Amino acid sequence: MLSIGNLAKSTGVKVPTIRFYEQIGLLPAPDRTDSDRRVYDQVAVRRLAFIRHARELGFALDAIRTLLGLADHPERDCAEANALALEQLATVDAKIAQLQALRGELKQMVDGGCQGAAAECRVIETLADHGRCAAPHAAPARHALA
Amino acid sequence: MLSIGNLAKSTGVKVPTIRFYEQIGLLPAPDRTDSDRRVYDQVAVRRLAFIRHARELGFALDAIRTLLGLADHPERDCAEANALALEQLATVDAKIAQLQALRGELKQMVDGGCQGAAAECRVIETLADHGRCAAPHAAPARHALA
């Protein structure tokens, strides 16, 4: 039996995040002590570890909800889990490709060098004039970059 | 002289996004017609193209604000622009490395195959048991994935 703080420690998920997961229904509301504190068992630890691992792999919370549903009902068909994983793989692949294209242009920009006044700054020039780009690049997907 | 819709068409930036950029001070408030419609000139087109290009390269709006400031004052030192570009390159590199590690584990998971019941689903098993991971992986940076 663990307090929320100890659950946090043993899973590496922060306390407010655990409460947030409970709020959105990813984690079931746990039992409480007389003084209203949450008390967790080992089942909760496993469930939260599952969530954390899936998040590390980049699954969206909605996808995780589905995966948890499947994990909870082992008699169901796992085709959906497979589909989600494949989709996630495709997303990651696309993002890597995107970022590599980006990296190429950034590198070129930085390598152009730039000393002294901004008037002759290669970085600023490059940004101002998309026509100079070696290759066309689309906008990265939303949230693909910090 | 362009309406906001035509500015949007000629830069590829959506109308609400243009208004948003004006609201946060990235674009100056343009002149208006008698009926309060925004009117843009070629300077606005160039400025918005600059912003769009920088966004495509993954620069944050705050960084873009700085870059625009430098572009507006060509007599200033461009060291800051260079630093921002280098920082951005490092960020992209880190993200690529992160995603490739992720991809590896996802691939392994998907290749494990998975037919029939969720009870024997390799995807779900893998998620449930982090200990099986070939390599350790940290959580991706916030917003690194959709």
Added chain:
DNA sequence: CTGCATCCTCTAGCGACTAGACGATCAAGC
């Protein structure tokens, strides 16, 4: 018994938009 860590709930904020409601205005066709 006195601190201080931890817990509780609640609201608001982040980045970079996007969506929708609601009303005014414009341009084109009849």
Added chain:
DNA sequence: GCTTGATCGTCTAGTCGCTAGAGGATGCAG
């Protein structure tokens, strides 16, 4: 001149996955 539909205006609220902070109650160690 009139109608119709696209475009424009403002405003608020929603997205995602948390994170931060206020303000108060409880638990535990010295």
